[in-house]
Amino acid sequence: MNKPLKIAVAGLGTVGAGTIQLLREQMAVLEARAGRAFAVTAVSARDRNRDRGVSFDGMHWYDDAVAMADGADVDVVVELIGGSDGVAKAVCETAIARGRHVVTANKALLAHHGAELARAAEAQGVTLAFEAAVAGGIPIIKALREGLAANRIRQVVGILNGTCNYILTQMRETGREFAEVLAEAQGLGYAEADPSFDVDGIDAAHKLSILASLAFNSPVDFGAVHVEGIRQVSALDIDYARELGYRIKLLGIARMTEAGLEQRVHPCMVPLASPIATVDGVFNAVIVEGDYVGRSVYEGRGAGAGPTASAVVADLLDIAAGRRVPTFGVPADKLMRVPTSTMDRHRGAYYLRLMVLDRPGVFADIAAALRDEEVSMEAVLQRGRAPGGTVPVVMTVHDTEEARMMRAVRRMNDLDAVVEPVCVIRIEAL
Amino acid sequence: MNKPLKIAVAGLGTVGAGTIQLLREQMAVLEARAGRAFAVTAVSARDRNRDRGVSFDGMHWYDDAVAMADGADVDVVVELIGGSDGVAKAVCETAIARGRHVVTANKALLAHHGAELARAAEAQGVTLAFEAAVAGGIPIIKALREGLAANRIRQVVGILNGTCNYILTQMRETGREFAEVLAEAQGLGYAEADPSFDVDGIDAAHKLSILASLAFNSPVDFGAVHVEGIRQVSALDIDYARELGYRIKLLGIARMTEAGLEQRVHPCMVPLASPIATVDGVFNAVIVEGDYVGRSVYEGRGAGAGPTASAVVADLLDIAAGRRVPTFGVPADKLMRVPTSTMDRHRGAYYLRLMVLDRPGVFADIAAALRDEEVSMEAVLQRGRAPGGTVPVVMTVHDTEEARMMRAVRRMNDLDAVVEPVCVIRIEAL
Numbered sequence: 001m002n003k004p005l006k007i008a009v010a011g012l013g014t015v016g017a018g019t020i021q022l023l024r025e026q027m028a029v030l031e032a033r034a035g036r037a038f039a040v041t042a043v044s045a046r047d048r049n050r051d052r053g054v055s056f057d058g059m060h061w062y063d064d065a066v067a068m069a070d071g072a073d074v075d076v077v078v079e080l081i082g083g084s085d086g087v088a089k090a091v092c093e094t095a096i097a098r099g100r101h102v103v104t105a106n107k108a109l110l111a112h113h114g115a116e117l118a119r120a121a122e123a124q125g126v127t128l129a130f131e132a133a134v135a136g137g138i139p140i141i142k143a144l145r146e147g148l149a150a151n152r153i154r155q156v157v158g159i160l161n162g163t164c165n166y167i168l169t170q171m172r173e174t175g176r177e178f179a180e181v182l183a184e185a186q187g188l189g190y191a192e193a194d195p196s197f198d199v200d201g202i203d204a205a206h207k208l209s210i211l212a213s214l215a216f217n218s219p220v221d222f223g224a225v226h227v228e229g230i231r232q233v234s235a236l237d238i239d240y241a242r243e244l245g246y247r248i249k250l251l252g253i254a255r256m257t258e259a260g261l262e263q264r265v266h267p268c269m270v271p272l273a274s275p276i277a278t279v280d281g282v283f284n285a286v287i288v289e290g291d292y293v294g295r296s297v298y299e300g301r302g303a304g305a306g307p308t309a310s311a312v313v314a315d316l317l318d319i320a321a322g323r324r325v326p327t328f329g330v331p332a333d334k335l336m337r338v339p340t341s342t343m344d345r346h347r348g349a350y351y352l353r354l355m356v357l358d359r360p361g362v363f364a365d366i367a368a369a370l371r372d373e374e375v376s377m378e379a380v381l382q383r384g385r386a387p388g389g390t391v392p393v394v395m396t397v398h399d400t401e402e403a404r405m406m407r408a409v410r411r412m413n414d415l416d417a418v419v420e421p422v423c424v425i426r427i428e429a430l
Numbered sequence: 431m432n433k434p435l436k437i438a439v440a441g442l443g444t445v446g447a448g449t450i451q452l453l454r455e456q457m458a459v460l461e462a463r464a465g466r467a468f469a470v471t472a473v474s475a476r477d478r479n480r481d482r483g484v485s486f487d488g489m490h491w492y493d494d495a496v497a498m499a500d501g502a503d504v505d506v507v508v509e510l511i512g513g514s515d516g517v518a519k520a521v522c523e524t525a526i527a528r529g530r531h532v533v534t535a536n537k538a539l540l541a542h543h544g545a546e547l548a549r550a551a552e553a554q555g556v557t558l559a560f561e562a563a564v565a566g567g568i569p570i571i572k573a574l575r576e577g578l579a580a581n582r583i584r585q586v587v588g589i590l591n592g593t594c595n596y597i598l599t600q601m602r603e604t605g606r607e608f609a610e611v612l613a614e615a616q617g618l619g620y621a622e623a624d625p626s627f628d629v630d631g632i633d634a635a636h637k638l639s640i641l642a643s644l645a646f647n648s649p650v651d652f653g654a655v656h657v658e659g660i661r662q663v664s665a666l667d668i669d670y671a672r673e674l675g676y677r678i679k680l681l682g683i684a685r686m687t688e689a690g691l692e693q694r695v696h697p698c699m700v701p702l703a704s705p706i707a708t709v710d711g712v713f714n715a716v717i718v719e720g721d722y723v724g725r726s727v728y729e730g731r732g733a734g735a736g737p738t739a740s741a742v743v744a745d746l747l748d749i750a751a752g753r754r755v756p757t758f759g760v761p762a763d764k765l766m767r768v769p770t771s772t773m774d775r776h777r778g779a780y781y782l783r784l785m786v787l788d789r790p791g792v793f794a795d796i797a798a799a800l801r802d803e804e805v806s807m808e809a810v811l812q813r814g815r816a817p818g819g820t821v822p823v824v825m826t827v828h829d830t831e832e833a834r835m836m837r838a839v840r841r842m843n844d845l846d847a848v849v850e851p852v853c854v855i856r857i858e859a860l
Contacts, residue, residue, distance in 0.1 A: 018722075022580055022722055026580060026581075026582065029582070029647065029760070030579075030580065032647070032760040032761065032764040033579055033756070033759055033760055035761070131577070136723075137723050137724055137725075137726055138726055139572075139573050139576070139577025139578060139726075142569075142572060142573070142576060142577045143569050143572070143573070143577070146569070146572060146744060146747065146748065146753075147561070147569025147572045147573070147744055148569060148740065148744070149460075149463055149743075149744055149747050150452055150456060150460065150739070150740045150743035150744050150747065151456075151740055152456065152459070217459065217462070273708075275708070275709075275729060278703075278705070278708075279705075290740065291736075292448070292452055292736040292737065292739055292740040292743075293566075293567050293730065293731070293736065293737050293740040293741075294567055294730065294731045294734075294736060294737060295567075295730065295731075296567055296568055296569075296728070296729060296730030296731075297727075297728070297729040297730065298726070298727070298728055298729075299705060299726060299727040299728075299729075300723065300724065300725065300726030300727065301723070301724045301725075301726075304724075306721075306722040306723065306724060307722065307723050307724060309580070309722055310578065310580045310581055310720065310722040310723040311723075313579075313580035313722075314576060314577055314578070314579055314580050317576065317579050317580065318576065321754070321755070322754075323576075323753040323754065323755070324751070324752075324753070325751070325753070326463070329463060330459070330462040330463055331462065331465070334462040
């Protein structure tokens with residue numbers, strides 16, 4: 001039997017404690033799988049006295065995680081602190097510089113500094129592993145980097161943020177508005193006190209940029225992701241989506257188009273028959289399309305102590321067994337910038353909801369705005385009448401270029417009879 | 431750059447040709463991923479003159495695949511001949527004995543000889559890889575063996591045979607009977623001239639036994655799989671399934687129960703809300719439940735040249751990069767026989783369809799048969815009346831032990847008024 005893999009864990013929240021518990025509980029089978037034992041020999045967190053439900057007996061306690069990464073006698077540092085910079089980044093950089101492998105669940109860090117950390121790890125000959133950073137309950141990093149590695153990927157599409165998916169699911173099931181459901185989710189611990197990372201799409205964009213790097217062998221480019229969140233999604237739109245045969249999901253989409261690589265996170269209308277339309281609540285799902293494999297779909301829990309610990313330990317198993325994969329699938333110097341497309345050049349179908357004064361001639365003006373941009377209507381819904389009052393007019397339009405769509409929408413917004421900004425939701429025919 | 435990985439391909443059907451084509455087309459990215467080139471230097475098939483759509487220039491042609499496995503100067507032999515014994519087995523055994531890695535898509539071979547081949551490969555220090563053997567379009571072997579390897583698995587459930595899923599989907603969509611849809615599927619090339627491997631559940635059982643070995647760290651035990659096919663599924667039952675909110679799927683299920691490991695393949699009624707109920711046509715899907723990760727679901731094409739080639743090349747990439755995993759997740763000597771349960775001891779819900787003479791008192795006799803076995807009815811459907819004629823009576827019953835259920839069914843079959851054997855379909859609340 002080889003020597004045990006010595007592990008330091010930085011950050012002892014639920015995931016850190018869960019990881020230590022998992023390693024302890026499944027020790028025998030993990031040893032059999034890796035051909036060696038696992039030993040957590042050092043841990044670090046700010047508050048030494050908090051009860052975390054697991055024992056740290058026999059582990060060296062560090063108050064300073066960077067000091068641990070620097071000085072602990074370990075093979076691997078597991079970084080579970082979080083945040084794109086600061087301590088988390090210093091822990092990873094220090095561990096790599098000292099020749100230790102790094103396992104992290106930190107999507108923000110990878111989204112902002114993934115390519116440079118990969119280069120550093122490669123230069124030191126150590127592994128930087130991050131299965132837990134995206135959809136902990138789905139081994140999607142391994143699937144993209146190894147299982148589907150023979151394919152040229154056409155697109156990766158995912159429900160990547162459990163909080164948003166939970167909120168949208170609740171809105172649909174209860175008919176309530178975003179703010180009310182968010183407040184409830186915060187009470188239940190499904191959303192943070194400051195929810196903006198989640199509900200503004202940033203967390204999903206972090207994850208998407210990581211998946212895009214793996215799928216397209218390009219350096220992580222978080223700045224290239226177009227990001228919109230779900231604050232603007234209304235109960236009314238969810239209702240219309242149902243009527244039109246769609247579900248509204250916050251999707252992250254990385255797609256190779258003729259205009260270049262699109263990376264975008266925004267609410268989408270997805271046909272009910274799509275395999276991810278019915279992935280509800282805190283679950284995540286990812287669709288991958290490759291040239292040989294065709295379409296494959298993955299679904300599982302997005303976060304939580306158990307799934308995230310499962311992903312962290314899968315990475316530890318690979319390290320313990322000596323299995324090495326380049327951080328983003330190919331060596332860092334082979335990651336090539338690909339041409340990026342802009343949202344202006346996006347082509348797709350759209351859902352539009354206009355709140356209009358119910359008076360003659362309004363629809364003609366709207367239709368003219370579309371006609372002049374050569375945007376072709378697919379369906380129109382108008383429920384009820386309110387002569388002299390305001391009514392919603394909903395329409396879907398066929399595939400068109402976003403620049404045209406937005407010009408038409410601006411013209412609509414300028415109409416006197418359009419009393420609030422047109423709600424625009426992209427339709428994805430997945 | 432390291433030396434190229436030298437590959438021999440045994441069997442040049444669509445998958446063999448697809449594999450060679452893929453290696454050629456994606457050469458650059460595969461080299462970047464593996465850190466070395468791939469060179470198919472030898473091939474073998476029976477008919478040298480058939481046009482396979484790819485060039486074999488520069489490859490050594492063998493008429494005898496075993497001679498190739500024995501004598502070709504290669505690192506890996508890819509076995510795509512098929513069949514549980516005979517040439518395929520000899521090719522794999524010979525390659526292993528000669529210290530060559532083996533990549534195979536052969537589920538029958540692994541189901542019957544997996545454990546012994548794993549021992550041989552381990553003794554020789556070579557890899558035996560088989561991602562392509564189960565659901566080629568889903569990297570499920572890697573997911574179970576590596577991605578979810580930190581979990582104790584509770585169950586693995588899958589739609590594992592594309593032909594059966596295609597037939598059941600067509601039956602549902604067109605209302606036609608099995609025989610007619612099968613004939614059409616044969617015409618379209620979706621079913622073999624001799625369809626029994628597929629429609630009698632054997633192929634699915636092969637795959638299930640492989641997944642069970644990976645999930646439960648036990649030697650492949652094909653003999654322990656209870657197997658039923660789809661020949662008995664009627665259009666009437668598909669119709670009733672719809673009415674009751676179910677879909678009929680041929681599932682492979684490996685589940686750890688209190689009575690031991692259940693392994694079974696048979697038609698199931700699956701609630702429409704289940705993530706695999708709507709996986710239709712030739713697609714496969716697998717649900718894995720682990721103690722830390724919870725439920726994860728995988729969906730993709732089951733077979734075909736592209737997906738299977740994608741899986742074969744994923745295995746070649748692992749070999750080229752020097753990534754080693756024990757064949758069934760743990761070393762062969764750590765594969766432990768687990769207690770197996772029998773169908774008698776299975777617990778679950780059931781759908782029953784009886785064709786009964788429409789006369790007073792029949793239902794009382796049926797109800798008595800259930801009562802005496804303590805089987806509790808959930809719902810009863812009777813459509814229409816035919817006084818003096820035959821009518822279907824459909825019922826669902828709550829969870830019960832299969833032995834009890836079958837005793838009750840035997841009693842029903844003995845009733846004069848029950849004019850054909852009761853149709854029994856297990857309900858799986860996935």
